[in-house]
């Protein structure tokens with residue numbers, strides 16, 4: 581199976597400058613390639629990777645900066661572009677901007693890459709045109725390197741190895757099924773009442789972020805102070821992102837390790853207005869600000885959790901089933917009565933028909949599980965009935 585391993589790079593100043601150049605070159609190749617593809621499409625023609633790569637090789641004579649960058653990374657950019665255009669459509673693929681897109685480029689060929697461990701804490705990797713680059717050896721590579729991506733994140737450079745770990749997919753673990761809901765009150769709630777939450781932004785960080793953003797608004801464009809403020813915001817965001825990644829990995833591992841089938845809501849639609857209303861009930865302006873921040877971060881993290889679940893499921897012998905999110909938060913998991921006023925508040929669900937009371941997120945997770953079991957043909961296990969036998973959950977969040 582393929583897995584990713586990411587390490588912090590320690591470029592020399594020269595290497596860093598060069599990496600920025602390569603990032604610039606890849607971005608320009610992306611944008612030029614996209615422009616060309618669009619121009620062709622507008623007049624009813626088509627240009628593909630092979631022709632674009634040929635033209636790029638020719639263009640190197642006229643543009644020395646293009647010849648300076650490792651040719652494989654540029655070709656890889658064109659391949660990525662082709663894939664993006666095939667998946668999303670030529671006119672939906674985005675431009676890459678220097679301001680918004682952090683540099684990232686891939687070395688696709690393992691033949692040009694060598695990795696060594698130099699000490700307990702340090703390793704080094706040889707990359708085309710960059711030479712030996714040191715990185716923090718925080719964990720073993722654990723397999724054969726397939727390709728390497730160099731990227732900048734939150735002002736720091738990282739190297740990400742795609743590794744074939746030689747492990748086969750696990751056999752089904754035979755554990756019980758579970759439904760998972762993206763909670764309103766907590767981050768993740770399951771049908772068996774397990775709830776997990778994490779603070780992604782601390783109160784102090786939320787305040788600091790706001791202050792930095794106000795500062796940024798006052799500073800003149802292109803000034804040195806402004807870019808310093810930007811870097812501070814970037815570092816803060818990177819820290820928050822790291823917490824989210826950690827949370828997502830931990831949760832995905834836990835869920836797939838303990839369950840043979842994990843049912844989740846499909847990403848597309850979920851009414852988030854309810855959560856906005858909920859924040860008004862919380863006192864204190866800063867609390868509200870922070871809660872809003874945490875929630876928006878989690879909203880982004882949900883897609884990441886789905887991806888992490890798919891990945892971890894293969895390692896842990898579990899299966900992921902996605903169901904469309906339809907009325908899961910309004911339907912009674914005990915009797916099936918569906919009405920908007922079943923939802924007494926953000927946290928509490930009370931059925932108007934049978935009086936069943938439960939934590940709202942857990943109730944939704946039970947409905948998700950039932951929908952998943954119906955899809956997989958295990959509906960005769962009667963999730964509805966077994967849920968009915970369970971005592972109402974009154975667990976406070």
Ligand SMILES: [Zn+2]
Pocket residue numbers: 912913914915916917931932933934935936
């Ligand atoms: Zn009911």
